[in-house]
Amino acid sequence: MAVGLPQRSEEPYDMGVSAAGLALQVVDVRKRFGRGNRSVLALDDLSLSVHAGEVVGLLGPNGAGKSTLLRIIAGLIRQDAGEIRIFGAAAGPQNRRRLGMLVEAPALYPFLTAREHLDMLGRAENNRSEVEPILRRVGLFAAADKKVAGFSLGMKQRLGIGCTLIGRPEAIVLDEPTNGLDPDGIQEVRALIRDLSEKDGLAVLLSSHLLAEVERVCDRVVIINHGRLAAEGAVADLTREQGRFHLRVDNPQAVAASINHETELQEGGVFVRLEASEVPDMLQAIIRSGARVHEAKWVRSDLEQVFLSETREARP
């Protein structure tokens, strides 16, 4: 059953660019920890954006700056330069209320039930009518009156996400939402994130180390490395752009030797690494050389290969 969350009825904020669908903008954000030559530049003029209703994955190797960015967006630490914009206006206490944030492990009380957690937050927000729809949305309606102490990690994580939904945010930021979960828990959280985007229209920015998971749940990914943007785009575009071309030919060795691109002999054919735009010229050259081609196809990369190739280079 589709369970819609209550939508905001009041509109007390400057909508600005949100009319154009931008929920969150990170504009030239810079953050350095420490001073002198032992300081670390965690974010180096980083810019990215998340549109309304979109699920964006924030990826990067250890130390890339993901948590620093999410903590700046949450207002837990301040950037040295640059700006965070929320629905078109500079981030501040007012419009941060439009963001639900789970950037550290959910702080749950084992002796309270799921309903009691949400009730407590609902009282603080002066709105307890949200509790029932949120319990349904995060799949905890049947377990609503059970103590959190007996919850699985996945249930706790869903309750943590449920807590961020109190106050009817229009965008949510999640740090490693599937970290440590078993396959069932991962699948439940994935379905929840997709529902929040598709059924409730929320923008979601999430960080994750689980690339296959990100590939499944995100509309778009942003890969950062050393605090800078390394790549961004729809998963389908990134994996297509970085794909390889497979040729099944009579004499793979001879064809590989005649091609002016990086090649690999495999599966009775030749894999050629090149840009999609270079394919027509390469094919023409092969045919002209007299090679007999039985099959020629573009083979998509996966997100892991894109991630590795975009983050491979050494620190400058």
Ligand SMILES: Nc1ncnc2c1ncn2[C@@H]1O[C@H](COP(=O)(O)OP(=O)(O)OP(=O)(O)O)[C@@H](O)[C@H]1O
């Ligand atoms: N409070 C801090 N004081 C000093 N350096 C810090 C602090 N927080 C982060 N850093 C440094 O800033 C850089 C970015 O760290 P950050 O935790 O944002 O990376 P991350 O991408 O979240 O990494 P991980 O995937 O390992 O969590 C790292 O070099 C880290 O050591």
